[in-house]
Amino acid sequence: EVQLVQSGAEVKKPGESLRISCKGSGYSFTSYWISWVRQMPGKGLEWMGRIDPSDSYTNYSPSFQGHVTISADKSISTAYLQWSSLKASDTAMYYCARHGGYCSSTSCYAYDYWGQGTLVTVSS
């Protein structure tokens, strides 16, 4: 069974750093890209960026470039989303999602499995 299991909820202060995780199981972790998606309280879904776990190639939404870092450790089938200096506006639910659904020889074009979400609260 394919699963993406995310780390637990976090409460942080502005300016602190944070790394949250997403562990894949039940499939070949290096064969499918992982994206991170933000959902602010009461709002819609925003794509933040993606990573190819096979070589850690990343690309980011312009809205998030420079503010977060996406990485992966293929030896433990885990992707990460990291902040070096949190802001109150980073308070949100964060989801990881696997690229699947329908695929060409090089890419897949939907999110077929999602993590359960990690709630990040940033407050002084």
Add this chain to the structure above:
Amino acid sequence: DIQMTQSPSSLSASVGDRVTITCRASQSISSYLNWYQQKPGKAPKLLIYAASSLQSGVPSRFSGSGSGTDFTLTISSLQPEDFATYYCQQSYSTSWAFGQGTKVEIK
């Protein structure tokens, strides 16, 4: 960047109703359009991919159509478990944008 616009933002409907949600892309995205359902406190769930293909396990009352810039999600007979928020998403360009969502509420 490609912008995705859904309409309506919300709707009220009764069990058994036929419901249609539309999604418009700011430029042609061929058939690189997906639909997701999200219930409160839960992760989104893939319903339709490639504009019209039903994801495995999704009831056949859900269907999708369209290509280019205009797309539609239809629920043929609304069931109690279908009350949720629905999002379209394009996967044509590098930045995979979502629509703003359509909340389907009980009438």
